[in-house]
Every structure is written in structure tokens, then in C-alpha cells.
Amino acid sequence: MDSAYFLAGKTLGEIAHRQAIPIPPNLKRAKGWVGELLEAALGASAGSRPVPDFESIGVELKSIPLNARHKPQESTFVSSVPLIDTVGLKWSSSVVKAKLDRVLWVPVEAAHRIPIANRRIGRPILWSPSPEDSAILQADWEEHIERIALGKLDELGAQLGTYLQIRPKALNKQDRTPATGGNGTRTAALPRGFYLRTILTRKILNL
DNA sequence: GGATGATCATAT
């Protein structure tokens, strides 16, 4: 947390310079740049494994882009969605729960008019879901997984879920991954991801 | 302007 608080008030340019990381002209071809910069600055270690960033202390690191009004500007990607072998999956042992049990949120200015190097980092927040929010997340997750297990892939829209929604997470719309179809048959479907709606991240940041 | 769907880069 000391390392995290040290970032508060600094610009992305200052941190990038300190880490000897080049600053891209824009984020169109570097969408994960801010998150990766924070990982480097804080020494995150999970790599691309499906576990929290700071595995030994059970802390997931998330940058949260703020708009000109300093409110969350985008949804937050949580994890990939399993589209096969969903039978027997439980919330208690899910990747989503493992990651959301404790999250270090690092707000970062993201208004397009601010040059990347000048964007300021806000005060990080170490958060765990309240029992109420946890129950909502669990209900969302269970409804999503049940639909997937039943092969109702055509019903998977971003409209579902109070806090946790499912959206594409793919190379492009032609991308396919193995999935369970109707009657338990095997098919191929667009890869999806779990995302947190801004209604939740706004609450988390007290905005 | 916000929500939904589409997409980019990198690691293993």
C-alpha cells in the first residue's frame, strides 16, 4: 500500500520514466499500457495466469479510467468466461470471486484531451465487496454460468447482470473457442469476458 | 454520452 500511495498524484509520464517504459502516442494500439505500467511500478507477478496479480497476498490490481468528471469511464474486465466444462463450477471456487475478493483499484485520468504522459494517478483504494455486493456478484455469476451450461449462448448479451456482465473478449468477431451448445453438444462460439459495470466501480470509488 | 459489441497488444 505504501508503494501504491506513492503513485497518488504522480503522472503516467513520471512513472513511465522511472520504470524506463516508453510512452505510446495514444492507446489505440496499446490498450493495456496503463495497467501494465502499474503492474511494473508495483511489482505484480501473476503474468497471464488466471490468478490475482499479487497471488501470495490475494490482491488483484485494476486500473480504473476516469473521465473528465473523474468518474469511471469504462467497464472493468475481470476474467475470461468458461464456455465449456461449466458443469460443477461453483462461485466459491471461481476465478471471478478469487479476483474480486480483494482489489487494489488505481484511478487514472483517461479523458482523451489529456496527453497520456500528463494523466494523473489518483489515490488507490484497497477494496473488498460488502456482503450485499458479494451476493449480487454471486447471483450474476450463477445466472451467467447456468445459461452457458445450458448452451443458451445466443442469449448472452451485455444487458444481463446487475454488476457483472458478459461481453466479447476476442481477437475479432470471427474468433471462436470451444463451447457447449444446445443439448450439451459441442460447438464453437465467440470468446467472452466477465466485466464489471461502472455502476459498481462508481460505488467503490465513492463517486 | 452511455451502453454494447469489437478490437489491439503481449505472454506463455
Place this chain on the structure above:
DNA sequence: ATATGATCATCC
């Protein structure tokens, strides 16, 4: 191929 890091682009 599938995971990570997300933001971009379009539609309403």
C-alpha cells in the same frame, strides 16, 4: 490457443 492488460468504435 487461451490467458492477461484493457480501450476503441459504433449504435441508440
